Amino acid sequence: MERPKSALALVLAARPDLPVYCVRPHAAKKAADWFARNFPGDVLYAVKANPHPAVLDAVRAAGVTWFDVASMPEVELIGGRFPEATMAFMHPVKARSAIRRAYAEFGVRIFALDSHDELQKIIAETNGAKDLNLVIRLAVSGDYAEHKLSGKFGAAGPEAVMLLREARAHACELGVSFHVGSQCMRPEAWRIAMESVSDIIRQAGVTVDIVDVGGGFPAAYPGLTPPPLSAYVDEIRTAFEAMPVLENADLWCEPGRALCAEAGSHIVRVELRKGDALYLNEGGYGALFDAAHDGLVYPTKLLRAKGGPRRPLKPFRLYGPTCDSIDALKGPFFLPGDVHEGDYIEFGMTGAYGSALATKFNGFGEYIEAQVSDAPMLSMYGLARAPHSNVVAMAKSR
Ligand SMILES: Cc1ncc(COP(=O)(O)O)c(C=O)c1O
Numbered sequence: 001m002e003r004p005k006s007a008l009a010l011v012l013a014a015r016p017d018l019p020v021y022c023v024r025p026h027a028a029k030k031a032a033d034w035f036a037r038n039f040p041g042d043v044l045y046a047v048k049a050n051p052h053p054a055v056l057d058a059v060r061a062a063g064v065t066w067f068d069v070a071s072m073p074e075v076e077l078i079g080g081r082f083p084e085a086t087m088a089f090m091h092p093v094k095a096r097s098a099i100r101r102a103y104a105e106f107g108v109r110i111f112a113l114d115s116h117d118e119l120q121k122i123i124a125e126t127n128g129a130k131d132l133n134l135v136i137r138l139a140v141s142g143d144y145a146e147h148k149l150s151g152k153f154g155a156a157g158p159e160a161v162m163l164l165r166e167a168r169a170h171a172c173e174l175g176v177s178f179h180v181g182s183q184c185m186r187p188e189a190w191r192i193a194m195e196s197v198s199d200i201i202r203q204a205g206v207t208v209d210i211v212d213v214g215g216g217f218p219a220a221y222p223g224l225t226p227p228p229l230s231a232y233v234d235e236i237r238t239a240f241e242a243m244p245v246l247e248n249a250d251l252w253c254e255p256g257r258a259l260c261a262e263a264g265s266h267i268v269r270v271e272l273r274k275g276d277a278l279y280l281n282e283g284g285y286g287a288l289f290d291a292a293h294d295g296l297v298y299p300t301k302l303l304r305a306k307g308g309p310r311r312p313l314k315p316f317r318l319y320g321p322t323c324d325s326i327d328a329l330k331g332p333f334f335l336p337g338d339v340h341e342g343d344y345i346e347f348g349m350t351g352a353y354g355s356a357l358a359t360k361f362n363g364f365g366e367y368i369e370a371q372v373s374d375a376p377m378l379s380m381y382g383l384a385r386a387p388h389s390n391v392v393a394m395a396k397s398r
Contacts, residue, residue, distance in 0.1 A: 006374035007267050011303045011344045019282040019367040020267040021355050025058035026373060028263035028351070030381045032062030035259065038230065040237045041251030044068040044088055046215050049256030049352045051077055054371060055263050060085075068215075068254040069108075072098040079106040086110070090177070090254065092118060092137045092153045099125040112137050112177060114155045119167055134167045135175035135212055136160070138197055144189035145181020145216060146224065147294055154178065164204035175210030175252075176201065182257055182353075183296075184216040185226050187235035194239040201245040211240060212252040219261030220378040221349055222297045229258065229380055257352035262376035262383060264351025266367075267303065270343045276316050278339065283320010284327045285361040287354040288347060291329040292320065299348040299377040300333050311336035322362040348377030 004010035007022050028050075035043045044066040045059045051074065060082055067078045070091040075098070078087055088110035089102050102108035103126045111122050114137040126132060139154030155163050168174050176197055180189040190213055201208050213236055218226035240251050268282040284292025291298055313334040320327035335345065358365055375383050 004370060004372055006372055007265060007301075007346045008303050010370055010372065011267060012305060015344075016267070016368050017269075019269070019286070021287065021367050021369045022265045022267065022346075022372045023052055023054050023369060024263045024265075024351070024372060024374075024376060025054045027376050027379075027381075027383055028055045028058035028260050029062050030383055031259045031262060032059040032064045034229065034381050035253075035255060036063045038233050039253055040233065040240070041253065042066055044090075044212075044252060044254045045259055046070075046090075046254045046256030047074045047078060048356065049215075050260035050263065050354070050356050052264075052355070053081065055260050055351070056081060058263070059259060064259075066252075068256075072101060075102050075106050075108065088112070088135070088254075090135070090137075094118070094121070096121055096125050103129065109133050109172075110135060110175075113167070114138075114153050114163070116163060116166065119163070119170065123170055128170075131172050132170065133173040133175060133210070134171040135177045135210060136164055136167055138176055138178045138200060140178040140180060140193035140196055141189070142181035144186040145184040146296070147182035147290075149179045149181045149216075160200045161204045164200065164206050164208075168204075168206040173209040174206065175212055176208055177210075177212035177214055177252075177254075179214035180216040182216055183218045183221075183224065185218060185224065187227060187232045189216070190232070190236045191239040194236075194243055198243045198245050201243075208246060208249055210250050210252060211243065211246065212254065213240075215254045215256045215258075217253075217255045217258035218380070219257050219349055219352060220380055222299050222378075224297075226380070258380065261349050261352035262379055262381070264354050265346050265348045265376070266350045266354060267344050267346050270339060270341050270345065271321070273340055276314065277319060278316050278335075278345075279319045279321070280345070281321050281364070282347075282367070283318070283322065284329065285320060285322050285324070286358040286365060287350055287367075288320065288329055289357040290353055291318075291331070291347075292327060295330055297331055297333065298350060300335060301346045301348065301377065302336050302339060303344040303346055311338045313337070321364045324361075346377075351376075
């Protein structure tokens with residue numbers, strides 16, 4: 001297929017049977033450029049958010065050469081694609097074989113952990129290596145994020161203090177990391193987290209070489225308009241400079257969503273309309289997982305040839321293609337009232353945790369991929385031309 005300029009051009013030309021994943025490498029490049037230029041420290045791309053090769057290449061082309069990897073397949077992907085890259089294995093729980101292979105075969109030296117037992121695993125599987133950079137994941141509040149990440153990982157209280165002291169003895173460089181939760185709407189979440197991290201470091205009485213403020217930087221979605229990213233960077237810079245316990249530490253961040261959300265959209269087809277319910281060929285077991293399971297609302301656009309009559313927008317319930325009744329997207333999703341079977345709808349901002357989360361459940365999960373060069377529907381980086389009318393309607397409705 002000839003490379004289309006836009007999602008609309010693609011639909012008009014091909015009227016595809018399968019959902020289409022539109023990749024916009026230029027949007028990932030713009031976002032990574034912004035972080036590389038404005039974040040006052042090192043930027044690691046969190047590969048899990050979108051491991052598409054074109055997105056990885058765009059992030060790399062912006063000068064981001066450090067990657068947050070969380071599994072052996074991610075280590076292999078980045079190690080194979082960018083042999084010169086620095087990888088940080090940031091999952092606090094790793095298979096022994098993954099630790100061993102990451103260290104010995106791929107030169108990984110940065111490992112995250114949040115427990116005594118994981119520290120012992122890392123020491124054993126690297127044969128007591130002396131060149132380890134150990135990053136202790138600390139628990140912080142997830143109260144300001146749309147998608148909380150505080151339930152599973154993170155050492156706290158006296159256990160965290162002991163772990164910092166214990167890890168110091170085995171670390172070439174010792175770091176602390178935290179994650180305020182994904183799609184964090186309040187910059188001050190980082191200041192609050194950094195104050196509690198300072199407290200733990202003070203109690204431990206150890207020298208810390210790295211402060212990794214994690215991911216959580218937001219993208220724009222209908223009804224979720226974050227402050228500008230510069231407000232986040234300013235808050236982090238000020239809070240970092242105010243950390244009384246540091247002498248000469250490096251600052252890192254691990255954005256996922258903020259680097260790739262704008263780099264993807266999904267075109268789906270309406271297979272049936274029943275009143276105000278639309279049955280789609282993509283859904284909650286596919287790239288629209290977060291809309292089904294987290295209540296995230298994506299901007300939508302009906303893709304029809306220009307020039308037709310403009311219909312008033314109406315709220316619709318959406319269902320994915322599988323037989324499971326939880327395959328439903330609450331929305332509300334506003335679309336022209338005459339939307340019908342055979343129409344194509346583009347969901348914007350699906351670049352982060354979109355196709356990365358898709359499954360093959362029920363025999364679905366196949367899709368067409370296309371690189372397009374039009375602007376994302378919304379942008380934190382000045383890329384969107386104008387908010388789509390549907391988006392304005394959705395934002396107003398909340
Ligand atoms: C350790 C770690 N770092 C970074 C990220 C990326 O977070 P976000 O996409 O919110 O920026 C995640 C997401 O789960 C994570 O677990």
